[in-house]
C-alpha cells in the first residue's frame with residue numbers, strides 16, 4: 332500500500348502507539364487526522380507529527396472528541412471528512428485500562444472500559460465506513476492487545492473489551508471484503524507509553540508478577556510492526572515474537588500459562 336497522499340484517521344493519536352504510528356505515516360507522505368479528547372495534548376502531538384512530514388502539502392490536523400460518545404464521534408468524523416476527505420486508513424487506537432482485582436474494582440470501571448475500548452472503536456468505524464464503502468477502498472486497523480488473546484489476573488475490565496474487538500474484527504473482515512475494505516487487528520505487547528506507566532502504578536502485585544516476565548517494547552517498534560502489517564494487508568498484526576507465538580498457539584499455551592501464573596502467585600503469597 333503506497334501511503335503518499337493517503338488520509339489516515341487515528342483515534343488516540345495524541346499519545347503512545349497512536350502518535351508513533353502517526354509520525355511514521357507522516358514520514359511516508361500521508362495526510363493525518365488525530366482524534367482524542369485533550370486539545371492541548373492533541374496540538375502538541377500534531378506539531379510533532381508535522382515535524383515528520385515528507386512534503387510540504389501534507390495536512391496534519393487534530394480533532395477533539397470522546398470516542399465513547401456516539402454523537403460526538405459522528406459529528407467529528409463528519410467534520411474530518413469535510414476538512415480532510417474520506418479516510419483511506421482508519422486506526423482505532425484510543426483506549427484505557429484500569430487494572431484491579433474484580434471484587435475491588437470501583438463500580439463503573441468495566442462499563443467505562445467497554446465504552447471506550449469497544450464502543451469507541453465501533454462508533455468510529457460506523458461513522459466512517461459508509462463513505463469508505465462508497466469509494467470501495469480503505470483499511471480499518473483495530474488495536475486490541477495481548478490481553479485480548481488471553482485473560483490475565485487483574486484485567487477483568489480490560490481483557491473482555493479487547494477480546495470483543497477480536498470478534499468485531501473477524502466479523503467485519505468477512506463482511507467488508509466485497510466492498511474493497513481491508514481489516515487488520517493488532518495485538519500489541521506491553522509498550523512503554525503513558526498508559527502503561529499509569530497502569531503500573533495501580534496494578535495488583537499478582538498482575539505485575541505475570542506481566543513482568545514479558546518484554547516491554549517501544550511505541551516506535553510497535554508502530555513499525557503495524558505499518559509493515561498495513562503494507563502487507565495482513566489481517567492479524569502481532570508486534571514481536573512473543574505476540575506471534577501467543578496468537579498462533581494460545582489455545583495450547585493458555586492452560587500451561589494459567590498453571591504457571593497460578594504457581595507464581597501461590598509461591599509469592601506463601602513467601
Ligand SMILES: NC(=O)c1ccc[n+]([C@@H]2O[C@H](COP(=O)([O-])OP(=O)(O)OC[C@H]3O[C@@H](n4cnc5c(N)ncnc54)[C@H](OP(=O)(O)O)[C@@H]3O)[C@@H](O)[C@H]2O)c1
Nearest residue numbers: 343345346347348367368369397398425426521522524526
Ligand atoms: N501500552 C501498552 O502496553 C499497550 C499494550 C497493548 C495494547 N495497548 C492498546 O494500544 C492503544 C494505545 O495505547 P497507548 O499505550 O498508546 O496509550 P496512551 O499513550 O495512554 O494513549 C491513549 C490515547 O487514547 C486517547 N483516549 C483515551 N481515552 C479516550 C476517549 N475516551 N476518547 C478519545 N480518545 C481517548 C488518549 O488521549 P486523551 O486522553 O486526550 O483522550 C491518547 O491519545 C490502546 O487501545 C491500548 O489499550 C497498549
